[in-house]
Amino acid sequence: MEAVIRTRRSIRRFSPEPVRPEEVRELLLDACAAPAPHxxxxxxxxxxxxxxxxDRLARAMGEAWRAxxxxxxxxxxxxxxxxxxxxxxxxxxxxxxxACLVDEGLRRWPDGxxxxxxxxxxxxxxxxxxxxLMLGAHLRGLASYWISAPLFCQEAVRAALDLPAAWQPQAxxxxxxxxxxxxxxxxxxxxxxxLAVYR
Numbered sequence: 001m002e003a004v005i006r007t008r009r010s011i012r013r014f015s016p017e018p019v020r021p022e023e024v025r026e027l028l029l030d031a032c033a034a035p036a037p038h039x040x041x042x043x044x045x046x047x048x049x050x051x052x053x054x055d056r057l058a059r060a061m062g063e064a065w066r067a068x069x070x071x072x073x074x075x076x077x078x079x080x081x082x083x084x085x086x087x088x089x090x091x092x093x094x095x096x097x098x099a100c101l102v103d104e105g106l107r108r109w110p111d112g113x114x115x116x117x118x119x120x121x122x123x124x125x126x127x128x129x130x131x132x133l134m135l136g137a138h139l140r141g142l143a144s145y146w147i148s149a150p151l152f153c154q155e156a157v158r159a160a161l162d163l164p165a166a167w168q169p170q171a172x173x174x175x176x177x178x179x180x181x182x183x184x185x186x187x188x189x190x191x192x193x194x195l196a197v198y199r
Contacts (some may be wrong), residue, residue, distance in 0.1 A: 011143030040105030125131030
């Protein structure tokens with residue numbers, strides 16, 4: 001297992017070979033083995049195989065991003081380049097898994113501080129679920145990478161895919177078979193003296 005964890009990389013180029021629905025089902029089962037608060041499963045997944053659905057999602061996310069870029073004063077040419085690259089990444093992936101959160105099973109607190117912490121626990125668990133999914137993909141010879149953009153345009157994502165109002169979009173995992181020419185750069189060395197303290 002150590003080798004699977006340490007050799008998993010984000011691969012952004014896929015071969016055209018499709019990913020079978022049963023393979024994605026196994027990845028979702030991997031995701032659902034993640035720890036979660038109060039023995040809940042506060043995750044929901046929208047799995048996009050269909051090109052039209054991926055295109056609809058990418059366009060909606062692109063328009064939301066365009067509004068932010070315009071507000072930030074980014075020039076039109078740069079906007080077009082960024083949005084086109086994002087659109088191509090989403091639509092080129094054989095499968096896109098949208099991970100959402102729901103508050104089902106989460107505790108209700110009388111104050112905002114603890115309620116925010118409760119939601120943060122659910123977000124932590126979703127990160128674990130997506131990591132499980134990507135490790136499962138790597139174990140099976142598939143490639144994947146994480147796209148956090150749905151956090152910035154939740155309403156647009158929900159509307160594009162006609163999702164229930166309770167589903168809060170969080171992140172995408174793009175999944176496919178790796179392009180043999182896709183070689184990620186080496187990871188930088190880990191400096192545990194900077195990243196960890198020991199007491």
